[in-house]
Amino acid sequence: MTSRQPDPAPGAEPERGFVVAVFEPGLDPADELGELRELARTAGVEVVGEIVQHRARPDSRTYLGKGKLEELKQALSASRADSVIVDGELEPAQQRRLEDSLEKRVVDRTQLILDIFAQHAVSAEGKLQVELAQLEYNLPRMRGLWQHLERLGGGVGTRGPGESQLETDRRIARRRVVLLRRRLHELRGQRDTRRKARRRSQTPTVALAGYTNVGKSTLLNALTEAHVPVRDRLFETLDPTTRSFEHEGRRYLVTDTVGFIRRLPHQLVEGFAATLEETLVADVVLHVVDASLPDERLDTTIEAVETVLREIGAEELPVELVLNKVDALDPLARRRLANRFPEVLQISALGGEGLDLLRARLAERFGDRFELVTLLLPYEDGSKLAELYALGAPIEDRLDRSDGVLVRAHLPSRERRRFAPYLIVEDDAASLSRR
Ligand SMILES: Nc1nc2c(ncn2[C@@H]2O[C@H](COP(=O)(O)OP(=O)(O)OP(=O)(O)O)[C@@H](O)[C@H]2O)c(=O)[nH]1
Numbered sequence: 120m121t122s123r124q125p126d127p128a129p130g131a132e133p134e135r136g137f138v139v140a141v142f143e144p145g146l147d148p149a150d151e152l153g154e155l156r157e158l159a160r161t162a163g164v165e166v167v168g169e170i171v172q173h174r175a176r177p178d179s180r181t182y183l184g185k186g187k188l189e190e191l192k193q194a195l196s197a198s199r200a201d202s203v204i205v206d207g208e209l210e211p212a213q214q215r216r217l218e219d220s221l222e223k224r225v226v227d228r229t230q231l232i233l234d235i236f237a238q239h240a241v242s243a244e245g246k247l248q249v250e251l252a253q254l255e256y257n258l259p260r261m262r263g264l265w266q267h268l269e270r271l272g273g274g275v276g277t278r279g280p281g282e283s284q285l286e287t288d289r290r291i292a293r294r295r296v297v298l299l300r301r302r303l304h305e306l307r308g309q310r311d312t313r314r315k316a317r318r319r320s321q322t323p324t325v326a327l328a329g330y331t332n333v334g335k336s337t338l339l340n341a342l343t344e345a346h347v348p349v350r351d352r353l354f355e356t357l358d359p360t361t362r363s364f365e366h367e368g369r370r371y372l373v374t375d376t377v378g379f380i381r382r383l384p385h386q387l388v389e390g391f392a393a394t395l396e397e398t399l400v401a402d403v404v405l406h407v408v409d410a411s412l413p414d415e416r417l418d419t420t421i422e423a424v425e426t427v428l429r430e431i432g433a434e435e436l437p438v439e440l441v442l443n444k445v446d447a448l449d450p451l452a453r454r455r456l457a458n459r460f461p462e463v464l465q466i467s468a469l470g471g472e473g474l475d476l477l478r479a480r481l482a483e484r485f486g487d488r489f490e491l492v493t494l495l496l497p498y499e500d501g502s503k504l505a506e507l508y509a510l511g512a513p514i515e516d517r518l519d520r521s522d523g524v525l526v527r528a529h530l531p532s533r534e535r536r537r538f539a540p541y542l543i544v545e546d547d548a549a550s551l552s553r554r
């Protein structure tokens with residue numbers, strides 16, 4: 120599947136996929152199918168047919184019940200489908216039985232999402248994260264899939280007496296998992312260093328979070344004049360990007376990360392843990408919502424994001440909801456939204472509407488983190504001045520005097536202690552400056 124291209128060259132035949140879903144009570148069929156179709160489209164698959172079965176839970180052996188399975192067989196041959204896409208996570212044995220019985224490749228929702236991630240991974244870290252997630256998915260499903268890995272390490276492929284090919288393959292895959300985890304751990308160390316540098320700078324940090332395709336990257340670009348790629352497909356962004364913007368003389372950092380989805384495969388949550396943690400070091404999470412979605416879908420996406428945020432341990436962070444894509448709504452729909460979400464800003468990352476208000480609201484949130492102080496830094500403590508500049512604290516005024524440098528600066532509240540010996544009471548400052 121990973122060889123599939125998301126955008127087939129003109130004239131090339133896209134893969135033909137047949138969608139199969141079991142709807143348990145409580146699931147909204149239109150919603151479910153809509154999302155599965157979107158996933159298929161993003162993966163470069165043309166959906167050529169659909170079969171839906173309503174039952175309490177999928178069949179434990181073959182996902183679909185007997186009758187439906189027969190129906191599917193007929194429909195498959197008529198539709199000339201290359202593969203079957205199942206809207207759920209299949210047990211390895213279920214998948215095997217289905218493949219054997221249908222004589223077609225069967226792809227479950229998890230694998231479809233993993234494929235999309237594989238197609239979209241750009242950075243070295245992103246690629247390792249996806250490979251790890253794929254291996255963990257494939258390990259219990261292996262049927263001699265891993266021959267190509269044998270050549271990776273000298274002697275790894277040599278088989279012990281009595282060991283089957285499959286066992287050898289599993290052993291190689293497990294070693295690769297260990298290796299990938301180690302490499303990711305190293306990369307994570309580097310990321311921590313960068314993150315700590317950012318923390319030291321005390322610059323307020325905003326993390327963009329939200330369902331996939333809601334416009335997070337568009338918003339990052341609009342707020343910070345960045346050029347992160349934006350596309351109308353799922354999981355366009357996998358690597359975190361941090362950019363800054365200035366508002367009234369202060370600098371703010373904005374981080375854009377991977378989008379969320381309902382029932383995010385747990386292999387991906389593990390693989391992308393480090394990336395998702397970028398969200399955790401933020402001072403505030405901006406939860407971006409696609410306001411152009413129908414009401415129910417809007418609610419499920421908000422819930423899904425809240426669930427993932429809880430799963431990665433971000434529930435303690437302050438979250439600010441923001442409704443994006445309001446340019447796609449008529450005035451009535453916007454009023455209804457305003458009633459449903461009274462305090463929430465309505466913006467258009469694409470058109471620019473509401474962005475000034477958003478910047479102002481973010482700034483307001485961080486307002487108490489800075490205080491305007493006057494410091495007298497003697498020349499013999501010259502390094503303190505450098506430290507002050509390193510904080511990125513906006514400097515209002517600076518006067519070089521005989522006894523040191525007099526500075527008026529917006530000092531981050533947390534740094535007050537470090538600079539306490541140099542603080543000058545405001546009233547004195549005016550008279551001092553004349554000295
Ligand atoms: N009408 C409208 N479309 C928007 C707006 N913001 C983003 N979009 C469109 O929504 C699609 C997805 O935008 P992205 O910025 O890539 O979304 P994302 O949340 O970063 O998506 P992933 O990285 O794939 O999770 C693109 O086609 C954008 O042009 C907006 O304010 N209004």
Ligand SMILES: [Mg+2]
Nearest residue numbers: 335336355356
């Ligand atoms: Mg994006």
